[in-house]
Amino acid sequence: DTAVSQTPKYLVTQMGNDKSIKCEQNLGHDTMYWYKQDSKKFLKIMFSYNNKELIINETVPNRFSPKSPDKAHLNLHINSLELGDSAVYFCASSQPGYNTEAFFGQGTRLTVV
Amino acid sequence: AQSVAQPEDQVNVAEGNPLTVKCTYSVSGNPYLFWYVQYPNRGLQFLLKYITGDNLVKGSYGFEAEFNKSQTSFHLKKPSALVSDSALYFCAVKLSGGQNFVFGPGTRLSVLP
Numbered sequence: 125d126t127a128v129s130q131t132p133k134y135l136v137t138q139m140g141n142d143k144s145i146k147c148e149q150n151l152g153h154d155t156m157y158w159y160k161q162d163s164k165k166f167l168k169i170m171f172s173y174n175n176k177e178l179i180i181n182e183t184v185p186n187r188f189s190p191k192s193p194d195k196a197h198l199n200l201h202i203n204s205l206e207l208g209d210s211a212v213y214f215c216a217s218s219q220p221g222y223n224t225e226a227f228f229g230q231g232t233r234l235t236v237v
Numbered sequence: 238a239q240s241v242a243q244p245e246d247q248v249n250v251a252e253g254n255p256l257t258v259k260c261t262y263s264v265s266g267n268p269y270l271f272w273y274v275q276y277p278n279r280g281l282q283f284l285l286k287y288i289t290g291d292n293l294v295k296g297s298y299g300f301e302a303e304f305n306k307s308q309t310s311f312h313l314k315k316p317s318a319l320v321s322d323s324a325l326y327f328c329a330v331k332l333s334g335g336q337n338f339v340f341g342p343g344t345r346l347s348v349l350p
Contacts, residue, residue, distance in 0.1 A: 128280070155336060165325060167281075167340040179336045214280055222269040222331050223288040226338060228280035 130229035147215030156198040161212040241341035258313040260328030269331040
């Protein structure tokens with residue numbers, strides 16, 4: 125069983141479109157994250173949720189909207205896609221607290237053309 | 238600002254030789270440090286963490302890391318490198334009440350046969 129699963133794995137879309145990426149974890153974790161990995165492989169936090177509540181929103185454009193219907197799911201919706209949104213997006217989960225590691229999904233490679 | 242640095246973009250080592258991937262940190266308060274590995278087209282996998290206690294931490298796949306408070310470092314080590322260890326390695330620190338991982342820029346490890 126996959127612990128953190130994201131769909132789709134690849135997403136190619138045109139500028140201006142709206143798209144969603146889904147994430148589910150079956151680990152029973154309370155905290156979920158979205159990270160963006162750019163072309164230079166830098167990883168940057170976008171959002172952090174704890175038990176469906178938004179905890180961190182790191183200067184992400186309003187076009188990005190996370191939604192957590194329950195604590196096992198954290199979806200990412202992106203409006204009006206731009207070329208600069210092309211990246212790999214990773215979902216992750218962990219238990220809250222400083223001493224807990226995160227488990228990552230396999231990533232969604234988004235290409236905006 | 239709290240941050241993680243990995244001073245080497247690339248580390249090359251011959252198979253069977255010891256390897257070290259360097260990480261230094263700058264945080265206020267106690268550091269909670271992690272190492273992750275990313276294989277091509279995959280998500281990040283947790284290797285090991287330092288929370289408190291022993292300065293030498295053992296992790297997955299024969300990796301270990303040494304925490305040095307005076308040098309604010311957390312270097313990843315392995316006594317004998319394998320070709321299959323070739324990957325991208327990230328050092329991270331956990332912040333914001335345990336709700337956010339801040340990652341270093343990554344170090345690409347190449348183990349040559």
